[in-house]
């Protein structure tokens with residue numbers, strides 16, 4: 001389509017046409033037998049994608065922040081100690097949410113572009129008894145990827161509930177919830193899950209459900225309370241009608257399509273596709289002299305890339321010129337360095353061709369803005385790596 005824009009921000013992403021078509025069906029009743037089947041299928045497929053056969057899935061109308069809010073509202077009681085491991089803006093947001101429910105929150109913040117060292121986390125867990133800890137798998141503000149497995153193992157060792165913010169990672173980065181022993185893995189629909197914004201998705205361990213059941217005080221957030229949602233999820237899992245709040249029926253129909261596509265591709269193949277495309281993209285970007293924000297390859301996310309502007313190029317110019325070339329990219333988000341970098345999302349339906357279009361537009365725009373290098377270099381590196 002002429003003048004069709006390619007959305008290369010870290011969510012919402014480009015959605016598969018089949019998913020968008022599925023959304024356009026005439027809206028059925030939320031208790032119609034065919035919709036009950038769709039909802040139940042979505043819950044069953046989430047357990048497969050999260051690799052958590054023992055977990056309790058939740059699908060609730062709201063954005064990723066609601067998923068974070070739900071984890072905090074249901075697990076925190078006044079005065080509980082919570083530990084936030086932060087590598088950017090979204091880690092910091094978890095502290096705000098936990099504090100709102102009366103937690104005593106300690107935050108361990110990484111230097112920009114780095115991760116918090118495991119021995120620092122362990123020292124903190126030794127020093128104080130924590131009820132829960134949070135990890136941001138990919139902090140979308142920095143493009144930093146954290147390996148949740150060893151942190152979840154530490155949480156287990158010190159008997160702390162682990163919560164993984166997987167908003168920018170589920171179905172794009174490797175997660176094995178049951179095997180790694182993570183209590184909550186949460187996300188939102190608009191990223192690697194591949195469905196327009198509007199769904200908060202969580203899978204919760206039986207241990208975390210047990211801790212919630214044994215609370216001494218009621219959950220102080222009415223909408224987020226699992227008391228309201230758990231019976232609804234169980235009913236859909238058992239293919240029975242039920243009601244608490246009207247579910248976003250069309251989004252859930254689209255979710256069924258997208259989750260089926262993910263399982264058709266195979267979760268491991270999907271993760272590998274993200275890894276391959278992202279590492280080649282980073283190589284191509286660096287080949288034209290640009291610097292990426294994550295300090296090492298190990299902590300570089302595969303769902304988005306954060307890149308520093310070359311000297312003298314301003315955010316507003318790059319974003320505007322890319323838009324004129326029909327590629328939408330995102331500016332910086334981390335408050336301390338917001339104006340010095342930009343972000344390109346590459347998750348979900350992302351293909352080699354999308355990446356090539358983006359690199360080509362970037363090269364042309366940089367040239368126009370007077371940042372010079374060997375024209376075509378990033379494309380050459382990308383294409384060569386793709387055929388090797």
Ligand code: PMP
Pocket residue numbers: 011063064065066090136138139140141165166167168188
């Ligand atoms: N956590 C992370 C890592 C995110 O990237 C985002 C959204 N960019 C959120 C939480 C919040 O999600 P939402 O915008 O859907 O509320």
